[in-house]
Amino acid sequence: MKITVTVNGHTRTADCEPRRTLADFLRHDLGLTGVHVGCEHGACGSCTVLLDGATARSCCVLAVQAEGSEITTVEGQAATSLTPLQESFRRHHALQCGFCTPGMLAVATELLRDNPSPTEAEIRAAISGNLCRCTGYHNIVTAIAAARDQGDSSNADTPPQPPGA
Numbered sequence: 001m002k003i004t005v006t007v008n009g010h011t012r013t014a015d016c017e018p019r020r021t022l023a024d025f026l027r028h029d030l031g032l033t034g035v036h037v038g039c040e041h042g043a044c045g046s047c048t049v050l051l052d053g054a055t056a057r058s059c060c061v062l063a064v065q066a067e068g069s070e071i072t073t074v075e076g077q078a079a080t081s082l083t084p085l086q087e088s089f090r091r092h093h094a095l096q097c098g099f100c101t102p103g104m105l106a107v108a109t110e111l112l113r114d115n116p117s118p119t120e121a122e123i124r125a126a127i128s129g130n131l132c133r134c135t136g137y138h139n140i141v142t143a144i145a146a147a148r149d150q151g152d153s154s155n156a157d158t159p160p161q162p163p164g165a
Helices: 022-029 084-091 101-114 120-127 138-148
Strands: 002-007 010-015 048-051 054-057 070-072
Touching (some): 022 048, 084 101, 101 138, 120 138
Parallel strands (some): 002 070
Antiparallel strands (some): 002 010, 048 054, 048 070
């Protein structure tokens, strides 16, 4: 069947098997390989995208369910240069192999949009559904906190402090 979605600001129409996951549709039919597929049952978070502004595990959504929706993948987060969040991930070494990075960026984007001043505990809770086997999460939390604080250059490179510190 034919489906039409807006992906990264561009309307795309393509034929799609009704049983095809959104992750496979984005990767194989639209060539957006920034959507990573890890566990294929929603536990790892590597396939997380923004679907109508909310994070969604694209391996658990059928492409036909996304008909008419707006989807943002990691490729659509920055048109010509890194976003401040992506730059913070780069600057704070918040990625190693990069497999979890697209999902982490999607979750962090939603978090900072909905809560511009999250605490370290709120950051950790937000990313808790995304698995990272390389970084130990510390640098990811630091990068998100630095992006949160980017307007205040005096502490942009300072790791998040525990409450009351």
